[in-house]
Amino acid sequence: QAKARGRNGYRFYQPSMTGEGVERLRLETYLRRSIEKEEVFLNFQPQVEIDTGKLLGVEALVRWNHPELGLVPPNRFIPLAEDTGFINQLGQWVLVEACRQMVRWQEAGLVVPKIAVNLSAKQFERGSMVGTVAEILRETGLEPHRLQLEVTESVIMNTGDALAFINDLHAVGVSLAIDDFGTGYSSLAYLKQMPVQTLKIDRSFIKDISTDVNDEAIAIAIIQLGRSMNLSVIAEGVETEQQAAFLLRHGCNQAQGFYYSRPVMPDDLLQRWLP
Ligand code: C2E
Ligand code: MG
Ligand code: MG
Ligand code: MG
Numbered sequence: 516q517a518k519a520r521g522r523n524g525y526r527f528y529q530p531s532m533t534g535e536g537v538e539r540l541r542l543e544t545y546l547r548r549s550i551e552k553e554e555v556f557l558n559f560q561p562q563v564e565i566d567t568g569k570l571l572g573v574e575a576l577v578r579w580n581h582p583e584l585g586l587v588p589p590n591r592f593i594p595l596a597e598d599t600g601f602i603n604q605l606g607q608w609v610l611v612e613a614c615r616q617m618v619r620w621q622e623a624g625l626v627v628p629k630i631a632v633n634l635s636a637k638q639f640e641r642g643s644m645v646g647t648v649a650e651i652l653r654e655t656g657l658e659p660h661r662l663q664l665e666v667t668e669s670v671i672m673n674t675g676d677a678l679a680f681i682n683d684l685h686a687v688g689v690s691l692a693i694d695d696f697g698t699g700y701s702s703l704a705y706l707k708q709m710p711v712q713t714l715k716i717d718r719s720f721i722k723d724i725s726t727d728v729n730d731e732a733i734a735i736a737i738i739q740l741g742r743s744m745n746l747s748v749i750a751e752g753v754e755t756e757q758q759a760a761f762l763l764r765h766g767c768n769q770a771q772g773f774y775y776s777r778p779v780m781p782d783d784l785l786q787r788w789l790p
Contacts, residue, residue, distance in 0.1 A: 526585030543599055545581055546592055550608050555579050557612055558778035562749060562771045565763045570788050572629035574771060575613040576778045597637050606638045607647065614655035614662065616781055625789050631663040631692060636670045645683040659688030668699030678708060685710040697737055707744065714741045718752020724761050738767045
């Protein structure tokens with residue numbers, strides 16, 4: 516059993532051998548109770564200004580630790596939560612918890628400039644979403660400009676009234692980032708109408724940035740696109756100093772990735788960043 520434990524003492528989820536359908540059902544059943552059983556929590560990954568090392572913000576990433584299954588990866592349970600509709604409850608929990616954590620850090624003396632929270636398509640479609648966000652901000656006391664919502668290109672392109680939705684969010688004072696940028700299909704003409712603040716270069720383009728000329732070209736193109744559209748651009752998945760140096764050289768001064776920090780617990784973030 517010790518062998519199955521990860522660095523931080525967690526056991527990691529291993530799919531059982533009983534077949535995909537049964538496995539799915541089992542996960543679904545457990546997942547539905549995960550919030551009330553207090554099995555879900557958030558990790559936070561710093562977003563850093565490359566040239567100064569300054570903390571620009573954090574991204575909230577949900578974790579699910581089931582007593583039997585161990586730590587189930589988000590890529591496994593988020594799609595399930597989306598299919599079952601549980602994502603609305605989970606997404607709401609994440610939003611509340613993220614905002615509360617920002618206030619806790621503030622009270623402990625650390626002002627984190629902003630927190631980014633992932634939204635899935637299902638949440639984006641919900642008519643009441645903007646109202647819910649506004650209410651959570653009011654209840655937790657977090658200033659709206661400190662909250663950024665992350666959605667993927669496909670969410671924006673496939674949502675009927677994305678423009679109205681994004682305008683409403685904008686009016687509340689919350690900003691929007693396009694996650695995994697470059698991996699989806701987006702019409703730049705459409706994008707141009709959206710009050711979006713940030714493009715996040717997908718980590719697949721960062722991985723081989725200094726060896727693959729295509730990835731290099733794509734990363735540079737996104738940086739330039741961001742500049743010409745007056746958007747801020749952040750690179751995901753930065754793991755090496757070389758990657759960071761490349762980005763800086765090409766005009767991208769914001770990064771997130773293991774080179775700076777893995778996603779961590781709130782206290783670890785305090786320890787590292789408290790002035
Ligand atoms: P994402 O939003 O693109 O988040 C970034 C993912 O990349 C995270 O994986 C993070 O741990 C990982 N990552 C960060 N830096 C590095 C790096 O340097 N190298 C590598 N190899 N990986 C890095 P994670 O936490 O497993 O999350 C996976 C995805 O699950 C997220 O991708 C996001 O789409 C989704 N997700 C996570 N939390 C939530 C949530 O609260 N709500 C929703 N709707 N989706 C979430
Ligand atoms: Mg994200
Ligand atoms: Mg991403
Ligand atoms: Mg992703």
